[in-house]
Amino acid sequence: MTARTVFTLAALTLREAARRRVLRALALLMVVLLALSGWGFSRLAGTELDGTELTSGETRLVAAQVLNLVMFGLSLIAALGTAFLSGPTLAGEIESGTALAVLARPVRRSTVLLGKWLGLVAFGSGVVVVAGLAQFLIVWGTLGYWPPQPVTGLALLAAQTTVLLTLGLLLSTVVSPMASGVMAVGLFGATWIAGMVGVVGQALGNEGVAAAGTVSRVLLPTDGLWRGAMNAFQDPIVLERLGGPALKGGFAFLSSAPLTAVYLVWVGVWIVLVLGLAALAFHRRDL
Amino acid sequence: MIGDPAARQGGSSLDAAERLLAELPPAPAAWCSGLHKRYRRRTAVDDVSFTVDRGEVVGLLGPNGAGKTTVIKILLGLVRADAGDVLLLGRPAGDPRARSRVGYLPELFRYQPWLTAAEVVALHVRLAGAQVSSRERRECLGLVGLADRAGDRVGGFSKGMQQRLGLAVALVARPEFVVLDEPTSALDPVGRADVRDLLTSLKARRVAVLLNSHLIGEVERVCDRVVVLDKGRVAASGTLAELLGQSELRLRLDGVGAEAEARLAAAGGLTRDGDAYTVTLSADQDTAAVPELVADLVGLGVRVHAVEPGRISLEERLLDILRATPGDEDR
Ligand SMILES: Nc1ncnc2c1ncn2[C@@H]1O[C@H](COP(=O)(O)OP(=O)(O)OP(=O)(O)O)[C@@H](O)[C@H]1O
Ligand SMILES: [Mg+2]
Numbered sequence A: 001m002t003a004r005t006v007f008t009l010a011a012l013t014l015r016e017a018a019r020r021r022v023l024r025a026l027a028l029l030m031v032v033l034l035a036l037s038g039w040g041f042s043r044l045a046g047t048e049l050d051g052t053e054l055t056s057g058e059t060r061l062v063a064a065q066v067l068n069l070v071m072f073g074l075s076l077i078a079a080l081g082t083a084f085l086s087g088p089t090l091a092g093e094i095e096s097g098t099a100l101a102v103l104a105r106p107v108r109r110s111t112v113l114l115g116k117w118l119g120l121v122a123f124g125s126g127v128v129v130v131a132g133l134a135q136f137l138i139v140w141g142t143l144g145y146w147p148p149q150p151v152t153g154l155a156l157l158a159a160q161t162t163v164l165l166t167l168g169l170l171l172s173t174v175v176s177p178m179a180s181g182v183m184a185v186g187l188f189g190a191t192w193i194a195g196m197v198g199v200v201g202q203a204l205g206n207e208g209v210a211a212a213g214t215v216s217r218v219l220l221p222t223d224g225l226w227r228g229a230m231n232a233f234q235d236p237i238v239l240e241r242l243g244g245p246a247l248k249g250g251f252a253f254l255s256s257a258p259l260t261a262v263y264l265v266w267v268g269v270w271i272v273l274v275l276g277l278a279a280l281a282f283h284r285r286d287l
Numbered sequence B: 001m002i003g004d005p006a007a008r009q010g011g012s013s014l015d016a017a018e019r020l021l022a023e024l025p026p027a028p029a030a031w032c033s034g035l036h037k038r039y040r041r042r043t044a045v046d047d048v049s050f051t052v053d054r055g056e057v058v059g060l061l062g063p064n065g066a067g068k069t070t071v072i073k074i075l076l077g078l079v080r081a082d083a084g085d086v087l088l089l090g091r092p093a094g095d096p097r098a099r100s101r102v103g104y105l106p107e108l109f110r111y112q113p114w115l116t117a118a119e120v121v122a123l124h125v126r127l128a129g130a131q132v133s134s135r136e137r138r139e140c141l142g143l144v145g146l147a148d149r150a151g152d153r154v155g156g157f158s159k160g161m162q163q164r165l166g167l168a169v170a171l172v173a174r175p176e177f178v179v180l181d182e183p184t185s186a187l188d189p190v191g192r193a194d195v196r197d198l199l200t201s202l203k204a205r206r207v208a209v210l211l212n213s214h215l216i217g218e219v220e221r222v223c224d225r226v227v228v229l230d231k232g233r234v235a236a237s238g239t240l241a242e243l244l245g246q247s248e249l250r251l252r253l254d255g256v257g258a259e260a261e262a263r264l265a266a267a268g269g270l271t272r273d274g275d276a277y278t279v280t281l282s283a284d285q286d287t288a289a290v291p292e293l294v295a296d297l298v299g300l301g302v303r304v305h306a307v308e309p310g311r312i313s314l315e316e317r318l319l320d321i322l323r324a325t326p327g328d329e330d331r
Helices: A002-019 A021-045 A056-096 A098-103 A109-143 A150-174 A177-204 A207-219 A222-233 A236-248 A261-284 B013-023 B068-075 B117-128 B134-143 B159-172 B189-204 B216-222 B258-267 B287-299 B314-323
Strands: B030-039 B042-052 B057-061 B083-088 B102-105 B177-181 B208-212 B225-230 B233-239 B247-254 B269-273 B276-281 B303-311
Touching: A002 A021, A002 A056, A002 A109, A002 B117, A021 A056, A021 A109, A056 A098, A056 A109, A056 A150, A056 A177, A056 A222, A098 A109, A098 B102, A098 B117, A109 A150, A109 A261, A150 A177, A150 A222, A150 A261, A177 A207, A177 A222, A207 A222, A222 A261, B030 B068, B042 B068, B042 B208, B042 B233, B057 B068, B057 B189, B057 B216, B068 B083, B068 B177, B068 B208, B102 B159, B117 B134, B117 B159, B134 B159, B159 B177, B159 B189, B189 B208, B189 B216, B208 B216, B216 B314, B225 B314, B233 B314, B247 B258, B247 B287, B258 B269, B258 B276, B258 B287, B287 B303
Parallel strands: B057 B208, B057 B225, B102 B177, B177 B208
Antiparallel strands: B030 B042, B030 B083, B225 B233, B247 B276, B247 B303, B269 B276
16 A cells, blocks of 8 residues: 555656646757757867877777766756755645645655655656667767766766655655755755865865765765766876876866765665654644 | 454454444444543533434534534544544544444545546445445546546545545445535535435435535424534423424514513513514424414414414524523523
8 A cells, every 4th residue: 555655656757747837848958958968069179289199098088077067967867857846846745735635635644755756766867868868869879979987977976966856755845845946956056166166275274174075975965975076087098197286176077986885875874864854844733 | 463462363253252342232333432632622522412313414513613624533543632532433542443333524625636537436335345346436426426527536626526536435335424525515416415315314214414504594404413513512402393393483462461571471481572472492302382372362462463383494403502602591
């Protein structure tokens, strides 16, 4: 009964995503981004720098960096899309009264929440994986570059989306639909900036500033996961040979180290914790 | 995730015992006791207790803001009461399974606009864990007059059509207890008549109904019992016969002497306005005593111009109850 309710609601959430304009809007944005990047990469292939053609190593470094830049755009669109889907899906239903009829059925609120979460995770991950794969193919076709760990990278991007939509779900149990979407995206942006600040701090050898990035990555793991994903997309050998000074310079779209197991465990704990908190807030709420 | 372990899934022996207990006495459809609810400083529900028996149609009446919707939401576990107990079909309301045979039409009804009417109904059948064939689901939509719109998106429905869909949703999973919060607020006159017929057929099938409506005529026609709420408290409750028990007798007389007046007063509460006399008969006396009274009056030399028996309407009674301040005389 409980499992069936979870799957019923997950399927319902996916159907909502498919039937509302969200999916079409996301697909359109993705296609625009992919087309632009395809054009950009094809131009990059024949670029000359200071009169000489780029060496293959240089090309690969640039490719990895631009790939990461585009992937950042993709993950941003996916994250924004799911954050703006996860907020309204719960808060909006409470506000409009749609939730009344559903929750008067023999279902637990936590089960309903879990079902919605599952549906959103499936949706967000699906978008990330499909768009990401398309991007890899474009880069491969234009520059002949294939990222070393595509599966790990995409899984981390999917995890990033999951983290953000879980946060959106928690917010939507306590504040209004629009506010929850805006807050989720705002926090996402804030940690990204804090992460950048941290990288700059590291480059300058400033412990305090570097800590800002670390702390923000623990509080909201989106930026940490994003850095892990970037690391999985770039060629480690080239990075070592050419990337040293670039990394020290605090590059936004290259990452020097893969994620630690401890951090991944923390991300899991974080998701369970936030989802549990959302269930608790939802359970106590008067409709 | 949250909840008492006894309420979990699984055919444990505790479960079986619980089911046995639930089946032994014919547990009322709904029972609540000592419900309290405050929203910040405002008390919405204050010590409300009542029962809806199996197969009974109970009307929930009261002015705006009396707490009717809040009571209904507490019964269905949508709002947490600050105090009080609720049993639905023999199970505590904290257990979701208590609602497995309950149908609900909310006051603020809205259904997934991106689904079709048929899909909304199918979704609720699934959530209720019921086995309802697609033919039966179509019939249910037909019952509320949506047969030809079953395949249309709910987002394009008018308000009344959405309310009709809400009725179908409330009725589709073969409920034993149906809660309708202002089911006719958006309906046309034909729709209102349809709802009356629906309620009558539910009553015939021994489905218990809790009906909140401002249309007193509707309530008076179909309800066995009413509960009147005012400012969060139960102002009155009882069967229609109990509440409307008194019939009255309006007479136009002249030549009424002291003796005749005493005879009139003996028949029931007497009020006089010129030559118009109104005698409120108590429930047991009824109109059978009228010919005798008239004969006596004539015997006492009273000239009788008109005798008109009447019944207090629920509307008048309700207004009485709501206007009466504590300690005030009734009429
Ligand atoms: N979510 C809420 N937050 C704050 N106060 C509320 C809330 N819901 C209801 N109330 C208050 O509780 C009281 C009872 O409201 P309720 O909706 O139960 O009235 P009602 O009897 O259904 O009225 P109506 O006939 O207008 O539908 C009102 O004073 C209302 O202001
Ligand atoms: Mg109401």
